[in-house]
Amino acid sequence: xxxxxxxxxxxxxxxxxxxxxxxxxxxxMGVKSTQPDMDxxxxxxxxxANSASGLxxxxxxxxxxxxxxxxANNYWK
Amino acid sequence: xxxxxxxxxxxxxxxxxxxxxxxxxxxxMGVKSTQPDMDxxxxxxxxxANSASGLxxxxxxxxxxxxxxxxANNYWK
Amino acid sequence: xxxxxxxxxxxxxxxxxxxxxxxxxxxxMGVKSTQPDMDxxxxxxxxxANSASGLxxxxxxxxxxxxxxxxANNYWK
Amino acid sequence: xxxxxxxxxxxxxxxxxxxxxxxxxxxxMGVKSTQPDMDxxxxxxxxxANSASGLxxxxxxxxxxxxxxxxANNYWK
Amino acid sequence: xxxxxxxxxxxxxxxxxxxxxxxxxxxxMGVKSTQPDMDxxxxxxxxxANSASGLxxxxxxxxxxxxxxxxANNYWK
Amino acid sequence: xxxxxxxxxxxxxxxxxxxxxxxxxxxxMGVKSTQPDMDxxxxxxxxxANSASGLxxxxxxxxxxxxxxxxANNYWK
Numbered sequence: 001x002x003x004x005x006x007x008x009x010x011x012x013x014x015x016x017x018x019x020x021x022x023x024x025x026x027x028x029m030g031v032k033s034t035q036p037d038m039d040x041x042x043x044x045x046x047x048x049a050n051s052a053s054g055l056x057x058x059x060x061x062x063x064x065x066x067x068x069x070x071x072a073n074n075y076w077k
Numbered sequence: 078x079x080x081x082x083x084x085x086x087x088x089x090x091x092x093x094x095x096x097x098x099x100x101x102x103x104x105x106m107g108v109k110s111t112q113p114d115m116d117x118x119x120x121x122x123x124x125x126a127n128s129a130s131g132l133x134x135x136x137x138x139x140x141x142x143x144x145x146x147x148x149a150n151n152y153w154k
Numbered sequence: 155x156x157x158x159x160x161x162x163x164x165x166x167x168x169x170x171x172x173x174x175x176x177x178x179x180x181x182x183m184g185v186k187s188t189q190p191d192m193d194x195x196x197x198x199x200x201x202x203a204n205s206a207s208g209l210x211x212x213x214x215x216x217x218x219x220x221x222x223x224x225x226a227n228n229y230w231k
Numbered sequence: 232x233x234x235x236x237x238x239x240x241x242x243x244x245x246x247x248x249x250x251x252x253x254x255x256x257x258x259x260m261g262v263k264s265t266q267p268d269m270d271x272x273x274x275x276x277x278x279x280a281n282s283a284s285g286l287x288x289x290x291x292x293x294x295x296x297x298x299x300x301x302x303a304n305n306y307w308k
Numbered sequence: 309x310x311x312x313x314x315x316x317x318x319x320x321x322x323x324x325x326x327x328x329x330x331x332x333x334x335x336x337m338g339v340k341s342t343q344p345d346m347d348x349x350x351x352x353x354x355x356x357a358n359s360a361s362g363l364x365x366x367x368x369x370x371x372x373x374x375x376x377x378x379x380a381n382n383y384w385k
Numbered sequence: 386x387x388x389x390x391x392x393x394x395x396x397x398x399x400x401x402x403x404x405x406x407x408x409x410x411x412x413x414m415g416v417k418s419t420q421p422d423m424d425x426x427x428x429x430x431x432x433x434a435n436s437a438s439g440l441x442x443x444x445x446x447x448x449x450x451x452x453x454x455x456x457a458n459n460y461w462k
Contacts, residue, residue: 008402011460017085020103024110026405026451030444033409035434048437049112052125056134057441059107063141064448066103072460075088075149094162097180101187126189129202133211136184140218143180152165152226171239174257178264203266206279210288213261217295220257229242229303248316251334255341280343283356287365290338294372297334306319306380325393328411332418357420360433364442367415371449374411383396383457 011072019073023065030061088149096150100142107138165226173227177219184215242303250304254296261292319380327381331373338369396457404458408450415446 007029013019035041048054070076084106090096112118125131147153161183167173189195202208224230238260244250266272279285301307315337321327343349356362378384392414398404420426433439455461 006402008405009400011401011455012462015086016088017083020085020106024107027444027448029405030409030447031440033447034430034443035440040435044435044437044440045111048441050117050121051437052121052128052131053134054437054441055108055111055121056125056131056138057438057445058111059104060134060138060141061441061445061448062107062110063104063138063145064445064452067141067145068448068452068455070088070145070149072455072462077089077149092163093165094160097162097183101184122188127194127198129198129205129208130211132185132188132198133202133208133215135188136181137211137215137218139184139187140181140215140222144218144222147165147222147226154166154226169240170242171237174239174260178261199265204271204275206275206282206285207288209262209265209275210279210285210292212265213258214288214292214295216261216264217258217292217299221295221299224242224299224303231243231303246317247319248314251316251337255338276342281348281352283352283359283362284365286339286342286352287356287362287369289342290335291365291369291372293338293341294335294369294376298372298376301319301376301380308320308380323394324396325391328393328414332415353419358425358429360429360436360439361442363416363419363429364433364439364446366419367412368442368446368449370415370418371412371446371453375449375453378396378453378457385397385457 011069013069013073016070016073016076019069019076020062020066023062023069026065026069027058027061088146090146090150093147093150093153096146096153097139097143100139100146103142103146104135104138165223167223167227170224170227170230173223173230174216174220177216177223180219180223181212181215242300244300244304247301247304247307250300250307251293251297254293254300257296257300258289258292319377321377321381324378324381324384327377327384328370328374331370331377334373334377335366335369396454398454398458401455401458401461404454404461405447405451408447408454411450411454412443412446 008026011022013022031041048058085103088099090099108118125135162180165176167176185195202212239257242253244253262272279289316334319330321330339349356366393411396407398407416426433443
């Protein structure tokens with residue numbers, strides 16, 4: 001991870017939907033930490049965004065991150 | 078995620094079956110967040126809905142989201 | 155999910171083995187929610203039931219659902 | 232699951248190693264519930280037992296089941 | 309699992325790093341339980357140790373086992 | 386794991402972002418424990434860093450390790 005700016009201040013969100021959006025962000029940072037080159041990422045994104053298995057795999061990672069964030073927020077109860 | 082309307086108000090559901098339906102919804106939103114184009118999604122859906130590994134992978138993501146929702150609802154005890 | 159009958163009343167089961175059977179049912183509903191056509195499902199089932207990776211993937215989904223059900227039942231302690 | 236004999240009485244085991252063995256058993260039952268034909272299973276087993284990805288996938292399922300059993304046994308503390 | 313010697317006495321470790329090493333051991337035992345022949349294992353190891361997806365899959369299994377062991381040790385707090 | 390130096394002293398981090406960085410480190414150590422040869426790793430890294438499925442798989446492992454670290458830190462509440 002080259003970037004040194006703060007991108008993840010807290011796991012707390014106001015509601016489940018913002019929690020879901022944070023889960024998407026975490027999933028993308030996992031990709032970026034391995035491949036920081038935005039041009040490569042854009043090219044690859046086009047690929048897997050048009051592949052059924054690529055999209056399911058992306059949704060899978062989001063689901064795991066959403067599990068973490070939901071627990072952190074005590075499920076917004 | 079381009080859409081700004083509220084689609085996820087709460088993780089609470091009345092019973093396990095509605096929880097399962099919410100898990101399916103979450104899984105689909107994970108896909109939509111990467112590929113918002115409904116025409117592409119419909120085409121891809123036809124593909125993986127006719128592939129054993131595609132269907133198992135879809136069921137896998139639902140299982141993880143159902144785990145989250147079940148915990149949120151204290152397993153509807 | 156087109157079906158509207160109740161198929162999941164509770165996560166509670168009498169014992170671990172019935173919990174395991176419920177985990178299998180949940181895994182199959184995950185598949186059915188994407189592909190409701192029983193004829194397609196039967197054809198695909200023949201495929202992955204004869205594929206080592208297909209069977210392992212199926213067992214994987216069952217394992218996750220069994221985790222959820224086991225927690226719901228406080229591990230039948 | 233055609234078999235009706237009891238094969239899973241309890242998630243409790245005397246120690247972690249027996250817990251691990253139970254995790255292996257659960258993983259195999261997940262496979263058997265989809266493909267009950269022992270002749271097919273034996274043939275497929277030879278396949279994936281000689282494939283790196285097949286073995287890793289099998290170990291993956293065992294890891295998830297071991298997580299469930301370890302929690303059930305309060306980690307044998 | 310043919311081996312009958314004790315290889316897993318406890319999930320408790322002195323510190324996180326030893327916990328990580330135990331997670332690796334558990335992951336390998338998951339493989340060995342399916343393929344006990346050490347010669348086959350050595351040959352396959354060479355394969356997946358030179359494959360990006362094989363290595364990621366191995367790291368995945370270790371991550372799940374490390375999750376179990378970390379919980380068992382109350383995160384070494 | 387040939388290395389004997391301490392690389393994992395604690396799962397505690399000051400904040401979520403450092404927790405995420407530790408999750409990346411754990412994921413990489415999982416790979417290194419199977420393939421310690423840095424030259425091989427560098428070559429393979431180039432491969433999967435240019436593959437959509439490789440990057441998603443990497444992000445998946447990070448997500449699981451981040452789940453562990455987040456729980457260890459009580460979600461930095």
